[in-house]
Amino acid sequence: MILRSALPSPFGRMVKLSAYILGMMDQIEVELSNTMDADDTIRQQNPLGKIPALIVDGQVIYDSRVIMEYLDMKAGGGKILPAGGDARVDTLVRLALACGIMDAALLVIYEGRFRPEGMQVESFVEYQRDKIRRSLEHIAQQNLKYTNGAMPDMGEIGLACCLDYLDFRKQLNWRDHAPDLAAWMTDFAASVPGYHATLPPEIDPAPWR
Numbered sequence: 258m259i260l261r262s263a264l265p266s267p268f269g270r271m272v273k274l275s276a277y278i279l280g281m282m283d284q285i286e287v288e289l290s291n292t293m294d295a296d297d298t299i300r301q302q303n304p305l306g307k308i309p310a311l312i313v314d315g316q317v318i319y320d321s322r323v324i325m326e327y328l329d330m331k332a333g334g335g336k337i338l339p340a341g342g343d344a345r346v347d348t349l350v351r352l353a354l355a356c357g358i359m360d361a362a363l364l365v366i367y368e369g370r371f372r373p374e375g376m377q378v379e380s381f382v383e384y385q386r387d388k389i390r391r392s393l394e395h396i397a398q399q400n401l402k403y404t405n406g407a408m409p410d411m412g413e414i415g416l417a418c419c420l421d422y423l424d425f426r427k428q429l430n431w432r433d434h435a436p437d438l439a440a441w442m443t444d445f446a447a448s449v450p451g452y453h454a455t456l457p458p459e460i461d462p463a464p465w466r
C-alpha cells in the first residue's frame with residue numbers, strides 16, 4: 258500500500274498512527290506529496306488534490322477517516338473503531354470534532370499562504386480560531402482520562418494529532434483552554450505505539466515528547 262502524505266499533515270499523521278497501532282505500518286510505503294505542486298500526481302489520484310490518500314492495488318482511498326476505517330477492517334475490525342452501536346457513533350463524533358479543529362487550523366494557514374501579504378482577512382482568521390477555542394473548551398468539560406493503553410480509538414487518535422498540530426503551528430496555546438489535556442497527552446504518548454515516530458518535524462519539546 259502506498260500512502261500519499263506530507264510530514265506536517267495532521268490528517269496524514271492520523272493514518273500513520275493508526276497503521277502503527279494496528280501493526281500495519283510495515284505494509285505501507287509513504288510517498289511524500291506536495292499538494293501545492295500542480296504536477297504532483299496527487300491531483301490525478303485524488304481529484305480534490307488532498308492528502309492523505311492510500312493506494313491499494315490501484316484503488317485510491319481517501320479521506321483520512323475512510324482510510325482509518327479501511328485499516329481497521331483489514332486488521333479484523335472493531336479495534337480503533339467500535340463495530341457498531343452508540344460506541345461507534347461516539348467515537349466518530351469525537352473524531353469529527355478533532356478533524357474540525359484541524360480543518361480550522363489549516364484554513365488559518367491557507368489564509369496566510371494564499372492571500373498576498375497584508376491582505377489577510379483577520380475576521381476570517383478569528384472566526385476559525387473561535388471554532389478551535391470553543392471545541393477545546395467543549396473537550397475540556399469532559400474531563401477525559403486516557404485509559405485505552407496501546408489501542409486508542411479513532412477519536413483519541415484524532416485528539417492527539419490535533420493537539421500536536423496546534424503546538425506545531427503555534428496559532429494558539431490549547432493549554433489556555435484545556436489545561437488538563439496535558440495529563441491526557443502524557444498518558445497517550447506513553448502508551449501508544451508510533452506516537453513519537455509520527456510527530457511533525459521540529460515540533461517544540463513537551464514533557465511527553
Ligand SMILES: N[C@@H](CCC(=O)N[C@@H](CS)C(=O)NCC(=O)O)C(=O)O
Pocket residue numbers: 265266267268269292305306307308309319320321322356363
Ligand atoms: N477531510 C480530509 C482533509 C485532508 C486535508 O485537508 N489535507 C490537507 C493537508 S493536511 C490538504 O491536502 N490540503 C491541500 C488542499 O486542500 O488542497 C481528510 O480527512 O483527509
